[in-house]
Amino acid sequence: MTLSQSREYAQVNRSKDVPWYLPSINPRLRGDALTKLLKEYSGISEDKQEAHLLAIREKAYAIYPMPCIGLFWWLVLGLSLHPAYPALLQFLKTAPQKKVLDLGTCLGQDLRKLAFDGVPVSSLYGCDIMPAYQAMGHELFRDEPTFGSQFIHGDLFAREDAGDALLATKGSWDVIVLNMFLHAYSLPQQTQAAARILALLSSAPQSKILGIQAASTTAGAHVLKYPFLKPGVEKEIWRHSRESLVTMWEEVAKKAGVKVRVWAEYRDRVELGTKDDAMRHTKAKGFFKGEAGDQRRLFFLIERI
């Protein structure tokens, strides 16, 4: 089953009158790295970039109205902000060809940044449950002829016997990028996903999983409801703290008999500044109510030893 056939898809609130559908692009999101990427990788001149980005946001939001898309998170090039990014580039450039999987790739901005920073395109793959994002990524970066066949349409939560294209790649990835993905799930689901992701990873030492997720200094369950979902619909998600995320990965690895080193650290939400602009922009209606002061971005790295 694809997301577009799922109950979750049918229950999502498609309204734009939500705190995360920003009316304009927050200037903090558009760093020089993005401007340069769009100009030099995609050939879009600076004066045309704003209109291009706004148009892509409309189309991507129509596919599935994810907060990340509404907030323009994808302009941040999150992977390149990861403290392990310079070492990752080194790892990917100096070793014999390595394979990178960006899991929940969406528009694929992190893969394009890796390509622009010198990683061979033939190393770079994205996977998403929403196949329509492949074409959106090409439209955003104008790179269909050169970034053509690197998209896996798969479901991280597919049943083992479902013949899923992602599960068919078990054990083959040197690097798995996991940006802004698992925080949309409950703790049991995140734990199940972590075990799957570990199984997707190559058994070679130094193979790694790295990423970013929304976190809180106080770990705990939250209930997503309106306006994220349609009125009356609820879904449980889990916000990790640094400690709970480290514990989850360590326990999953131990159970699988895999030796790993786990690192995680909070960073400020750079794209929003100290005040949450998303919430200031519009009338917040209870999304993550009571959590604001505890909210963090959590950067993590799980490496096989």
Ligand SMILES: C[S@@+](CC[C@H](N)C(=O)[O-])C[C@H]1O[C@@H](n2cnc3c(N)ncnc32)[C@H](O)[C@@H]1O
């Ligand atoms: C919040 S977005 C983050 C996108 C991107 N990594 C970023 O940082 O901008 C999460 C992505 O995960 C995808 N996704 C959600 N559930 C999935 C699943 N079960 N299997 C594969 N992809 C999934 C969504 O379609 C979406 O594109």
